[in-house]
Amino acid sequence: KKAEEKIPLKLLEDLSSTLCVLIGNSVLIGNINTWIHRLENILAWQQQLLNLQITQVIFGLTLCDLPLQMQNNILHRFSDAWDIINLGRVTPTMHVLAEDPHLWKRLCKYHFAEKMVMIVSETGHVDWKLMFFALQKSYPKREQYADTLHFCRHCSILFWKVRHPCTANDPDNCLIPVSPQHFIDLFRF
Structure with missing residues (x-):
């Protein structure tokens, strides 16, 4: 059981060491700050796993x-x-x-x-449930995504908008949201 608990930590260690080698050999494509930021995230995850303490799991609760x-x-x-x-x-x-x-x-x-x-x-x-389904028949629902892709005009990279380490003076003005349909359209010839 102890070996199973160490699997996530081992995976993160392998990932961070591989990323360090790739950064050192300049093999990665894109902005170096982005890759360093990703490496910092991995190291933070490793620390969170080391600090994680699971006390007792209560079974049977629903x-x-x-x-x-x-x-x-x-x-x-x-x-x-x-x-x-x-x-x-x-x-x-x-x-x-x-x-x-x-x-x-x-x-x-x-x-x-x-x-x-x-x-x-x-x-x-007002029957709000009835209204919801009536409106759904006439209008498309609002598109919702957990996170959206963005393109940075300054760095020329595509990324998830989660603390993009852009070097521009005003990084928010460099971001262009990319919808899932637009992303798929990028691959059409």
């Missing part, structure tokens, strides 16, 4: 064992309606939380803020 407020908070982090609906099928409590009008109102505002059309029932009440 999502439903969390307090209702935490379960609700988790549901409010989803941006996909079908994920919310499917999670609502897990337990009756999750179903009640997944039907929360505030949750569906937030989804409507997130995906369709500028296109919102009120769908009002006979009682004057």
Whole structure:
């Protein structure tokens, strides 16, 4: 079991030593500051692994064992309606939380803020879940990505926008966001 715990640390050590050799031999393509930044990240990960202490793992706990407020908070982090609906099928409590009008109102505002059309029932009440699916039929949902690619005009590199070590005086003015479709289009002839 101890050998299994050391596998991630060994992988990071191998990665950092290989990267050091490649940097030393000037084999890598791109800005040297970017590669040094990546090496610093790897070294930071190694330190985090060394400092990591896992005490006792409690088995048998499930999502439903969390307090209702935490379960609700988790549901409010989803941006996909079908994920919310499917999670609502897990337990009756999750179903009640997944039907929360505030949750569906937030989804409507997130995906369709500028296109919102009120769908009002006979009682004057807005059914936000119904509105979400009605708007989804008429308008595309907002594209959402965990992180987007960017192109730096100064460094001439493509990177994930996570602390790009650009040497420009004003690096934010050098960045051009690259959508997934635009990235795919780069490879079309």
